[in-house]
Amino acid sequence: MSYWLMKSEPDEFSIDDLARAPGKSTPWFGVRNYQARNYMRDAMRVGDGVLFYHSSCAVPGIAGIAKVASAAHPDETQFDRKSPYFDPKSSRDSPRWELVDVKLVKKTRLLSLEELRGHPDISDMVVLRRGNRLSITPVTPGEWKFVTELLARDAR
DNA sequence: GCCAACGTTGGC
DNA sequence: GCCAACGTTGGC
Numbered sequence: 559m560s561y562w563l564m565k566s567e568p569d570e571f572s573i574d575d576l577a578r579a580p581g582k583s584t585p586w587f588g589v590r591n592y593q594a595r596n597y598m599r600d601a602m603r604v605g606d607g608v609l610f611y612h613s614s615c616a617v618p619g620i621a622g623i624a625k626v627a628s629a630a631h632p633d634e635t636q637f638d639r640k641s642p643y644f645d646p647k648s649s650r651d652s653p654r655w656e657l658v659d660v661k662l663v664k665k666t667r668l669l670s671l672e673e674l675r676g677h678p679d680i681s682d683m684v685v686l687r688r689g690n691r692l693s694i695t696p697v698t699p700g701e702w703k704f705v706t707e708l709l710a711r712d713a714r
Numbered sequence: 715g716c717c718a719a720c721g722t723t724g725g726c
Numbered sequence: 727g728c729c730a731a732c733g734t735t736g737g738c
Contacts (some may be wrong), residue, residue, distance in 0.1 A: 565736090591721075591734095614736050671737080689719040691735045 560606045561697035562597065563620075563685050564660065565613040573610050573621040573665050582662040583627050587635045588643045589657060594694040599630040599656045607702055608660055611685065612668070613693075619670035623706065628659035666709045679704050 564586065566572070576584055589595055608624040632653035635643035648654040675686060684695035697705075 567736090593721090618737070691720065693735085 560601065560603065561609075561699065561702040562602065562606060562626075563609040563611050563683075563695045563697050564624075565611045565685075565693045567614045568612045568621070569615065572612065573662070576610065576622070576624065576660070576662045577665055579662075583659050585628075585631075585633065586657045586660050587633050589633070589693060590643065590645070590655065591693060594692055595655060595657075597694045597696070598658045601696075602626045602630070602658050604628065607697070607706075609697060609702075609705060610660075610662075617668060617670050619668050619672075619674065620666065620705065620709075621668055622665040623663040623709070624660045625663055626658050627661035630656040630658055633657045667712055669705065669709060677704070677708075 570588075571584070576582060586598065589598065604626055606626040608626060609620050610622040610624045612618055612621045632650075633643070633655040635641040636645040636648045636653065636655045637650065638644055643655075645654055671686075674680060674683065680686070680701050683697065683701050684690060684692070
C-alpha cells in the first residue's frame with residue numbers, strides 16, 4: 559500500500575464535486591505531465607491512500623481523504639476535440655495519457671498549506687518542497703500517519 | 715498580475 | 727544530445 563497527494567483546482571474539481579459524483583468517484587482526468595502519469599499508470603494500486611489537495615485557490619491545502627479506486631485506464635478527455643485536455647498527438651490505438659479513478663473516503667477540514675509548513679514532522683513532504691509543481695506526489699507512510707491522525711483528532 | 719521554478723519543444 | 731525559448735504551475 560502506497561500513499562499519494564493529488565492536486566486539483568477547486569474551481570475545476572473540488573472535494574465537494576467528488577462528494578457529489580456518482581459513487582463519490584471520478585476519473586482523475588487532465589493530467590498532462592509524464593511523471594504524474596507514470597505514478598498513476600505504473601505505481602498506484604487500488605486501495606492506495608490519497609490526500610486530496612486544493613491548489614491555485616484562496617487557501618490552498620488538503621481538503622479530504624480519498625483512495626485509488628481503479629487500475630489505470632485511458633483518459634477519455636485526450637480524445638475529445640472539444641476538451642481543453644484534447645491531445646492531437648494521442649490515439650485510441652496508443653493512448654498517451656492514462657489515469658486512475660479516485661473515490662472519496664471523507665471530506666475533512668481544510669488543512670492549509672501554511673499549517674502544513676508549520677509542522678516539522680512533515681517538513682520533507684514533496685508537495686512542500688520549493689518549486690514543486692508536480693500535481694501528483696508520493697507521500698511516505700509516516701507523513702500519511704501524521705496528517706490523517708491530525709485530521710482525525712480535529713474531527714472529534 | 716507577478717514571477718520563480720521547472721517541464722517541453724524543436725533547431726542544430 | 728544540447729540548450730535556448732517558450733509554456734505552465736501555483737503560491738503570493
